[in-house]
Amino acid sequence: MKRIISFALSAVALLGVYACNNDLNKVFDPQTPLVEFQPAVVNAASAGRTYPLLSVTNSVTAGNSVTVQVNLLGRKPGSDVPVRVLVDPSTTAAASSYTLSNGGVATFSTSAPNSNTAGVTLTVARATSSTAPVGNLILVIDSTSTNFKPSRNYMRVGYSFRQ
Incomplete structure (x- = not known):
């Protein structure tokens, strides 16, 4: 019985060593x-979305500006x-x-x-009233360039604010 257990543990340990991929150049x-x-x-991604939906505060007396950082x-x-940072049609x-600046x-x-960072400034106008509806602005990285590829998981971000 002890031989069977030691053989099984040895086999699992051996498989564990060979399962590791040490080729770090594929990142x-x-x-x-x-x-x-x-x-x-x-x-974190918002409920029911694959991207975060962040709040930008604005009021009837003042708008707000947010710099959206882009990483290379x-x-x-x-x-x-x-x-190019595009506005998603579902906005x-x-x-x-x-x-959007520039x-x-x-x-x-x-x-x-x-x-390896750049930014686009998002300027939100002041709200038309304190009960104005909230609008969602979804930004997407343009995927038509040959100089880069957008990251699949982080190519979209959303902002919500009073209109």
Whole structure:
């Protein structure tokens, strides 16, 4: 009985050693970096969604601005990398209630070689009334570029605010 147990434990230990994949070079494709939203990385997905829905406070007297950070994962190319941030068609916020800086383009600049972050400023207008409906603005990283690929899990982030 002891031999059977020791044989089984040895077999499990041997399988455990061979099951490990020690090839750490497969984490990133060095030819195509990934791009992701930082708020999507650090915040949990909202109920019923695959992305976080964050609240932006605004009132009838003042609007608000939020910088949406975009991260570049992997090797930075030798030239500037512009990343378009698009508004998802499922957005319920009126287009007149917000603006994105630089036309929604975040640029990873070669003039900052040690920085793999860029940002787009979201400016929310003041609310029309204190009982105005809440609108949701969903931002998506453009996936048509050949310079990068959007991260599947973190390519979308949402903001809610009074319109």
